[in-house]
Amino acid sequence: MHMIAIASSKGGVGKTTLTANLGGFLALAGYRVLMVDADIQPTLSSYYPFDYHAASGLYDVVTAGTIETAISRTSLPNLDIVISDDPEGRLENWILHTPDGRIRLRRALANVDYDFVLIDTQGAIGPLQDIGVLAGDLLLSPIPPEILSAREFARGTLSMLERLRPMHMLGAPVGPLYGLCYRMDRTVDARLVADTLRQSTFAESRGDISILDTVVPATVAYREAASAQVPVHVWEPHRRAGTAPAGLETMTALVRELLPRVGTASAGG
Ligand code: ADP
Ligand code: MG
Numbered sequence: 059m060h061m062i063a064i065a066s067s068k069g070g071v072g073k074t075t076l077t078a079n080l081g082g083f084l085a086l087a088g089y090r091v092l093m094v095d096a097d098i099q100p101t102l103s104s105y106y107p108f109d110y111h112a113a114s115g116l117y118d119v120v121t122a123g124t125i126e127t128a129i130s131r132t133s134l135p136n137l138d139i140v141i142s143d144d145p146e147g148r149l150e151n152w153i154l155h156t157p158d159g160r161i162r163l164r165r166a167l168a169n170v171d172y173d174f175v176l177i178d179t180q181g182a183i184g185p186l187q188d189i190g191v192l193a194g195d196l197l198l199s200p201i202p203p204e205i206l207s208a209r210e211f212a213r214g215t216l217s218m219l220e221r222l223r224p225m226h227m228l229g230a231p232v233g234p235l236y237g238l239c240y241r242m243d244r245t246v247d248a249r250l251v252a253d254t255l256r257q258s259t260f261a262e263s264r265g266d267i268s269i270l271d272t273v274v275p276a277t278v279a280y281r282e283a284a285s286a287q288v289p290v291h292v293w294e295p296h297r298r299a300g301t302a303p304a305g306l307e308t309m310t311a312l313v314r315e316l317l318p319r320v321g322t323a324s325a326g327g
Pocket of ligand 2: 070072073075097101
């Protein structure tokens with residue numbers, strides 16, 4: 059079972075879109091996938107239609123460790139979800155006041171049986187971001203394509219990892235982290251941003267941070283697919299003729315690059 063947390067130190071960078079599309083792509087490829095919405099704003103929860111009859115969601119998983127009753131089926135075969143169900147924000151308080159609260163999600167997820175567990179995390183510092191990041195054996199981080207945002211990404215990511223590293227003692231090692239150049243448009247030199255990050259002290263100083271070769275282009279197809287509540291690679295064939303199927307290409311390349319890495323990042327098979 060491979061545990062991947064989609065994490066970044068800021069919001070609006072594409073974490074939820076990436077989680078939903080990677081999850082949908084893997085599920086339709088035949089893998090059994092569980093997505094976990096660990097963001098207080100439940101955007102991932104409503105990406106795909108899901109079975110509303112499930113008893114609970116993230117709150118019970120973290121506070122009571124009851125995972126089986128918190129899993130909902132989505133409209134896609136092989137794709138399940140733990141929805142975010144804490145509109146009042148009680149969970150953050152609970153985590154703060156529970157000694158090992160930050161590793162409760164990781165612990166609860168050890169009891170499920172899937173090929174992949176994808177955790178969509180909160181893009182702001184806080185206990186909720188911590189439980190999501192700590193639940194992953196591997197971290198996948200979308201990087202905004204502008205050079206200033208990329209530097210900010212490097213700085214924010216380092217401090218996030220530093221903050222969580224002491225959790226190692228509770229059995230929650232942090233990382234490795236893979237940066238993914240995300241939402242690149244034609245006016246931006248993707249290579250420049252990626253190379254700058256690769257050559258910076260950021261990546262050099264730590265073997266556990268690297269930048270993937272795959273680049274996710276900016277395309278309105280992701281928004282259209284979200285409206286249609288399907289993965290982008292399913293949506294694209296419905297689009298006007300003449301537009302390139304960027305989503306299928308991107309997800310194929312991403313999974314091809316991730317597979318050998320998850321193999322070494324997780325303990326179990
Ligand atoms: P986060 O979860 O990090 O806050 P989201 O996944 O919600 O970010 O994405 C933020 C916005 O960017 C959304 O409106 C989404 O539709 C849009 N978006 C995501 N991926 C792409 C992409 N590859 N190209 C263009 N727009 C995108
Ligand atoms: Mg989000």
